[in-house]
Amino acid sequence: xxxxxxxxxxxxxxxxxxxxxxxxxxxxxxxxxxxxxxxxxxxxxxxxxxxxxxxxxxxxxxxxxxxxxxxxxxxxxxxxxxxxxxxxxxxxxxx
Numbered sequence: 831x832x833x834x835x836x837x838x839x840x841x842x843x844x845x846x847x848x849x850x851x852x853x854x855x856x857x858x859x860x861x862x863x864x865x866x867x868x869x870x871x872x873x874x875x876x877x878x879x880x881x882x883x884x885x886x887x888x889x890x891x892x893x894x895x896x897x898x899x900x901x902x903x904x905x906x907x908x909x910x911x912x913x914x915x916x917x918x919x920x921x922x923x924x925x
Contacts, residue, residue: 833894837886840901844882847912851875854916858923868923871915878908 851872855864864872882904885897 836894836898840905841883841886843905843909844879844886847875847908848879850916851879851912854919858919865923868919871918875908875912875915878904878911882908 855868855872858864859868863869882901885901885904
C-alpha cells in the first residue's frame with residue numbers, strides 16, 4: 831500500500847467508529863441524555879478519535895513507514911475500546 835491509500839483507509843476506519851458511536855447513542859437513548867458513565871466514555875472515545883485524526887494530519891508527508899505502525903496500534907486500541915463499550919451499553923441499557 832502507498833501512503834495516501836493507508837491514510838485514507840485509517841481515516842475511514844476512524845470515521846466509522848465516530849459514526850457508529852453517534853448511531854448507538856441515538857438508538858439507545860434517543861433524545862434523552864445518557865447516564866454519566868456512558869457520556870464520559872463516549873467523550874473519551876471521541877477524544878481518542880480526534881487525537882488519531884490529528885496524528886494523521888500531522889504525519890501525512892513524513893516518513894510514513896515510521897508512523898504507520900503507531901497509528902494502526904492506536905486505531906486498533908480505539909476500535910477495541912469502542913467494541914467493549916458497545917457491549918457494556920447493550921448489557922446495561924437494554925429496553
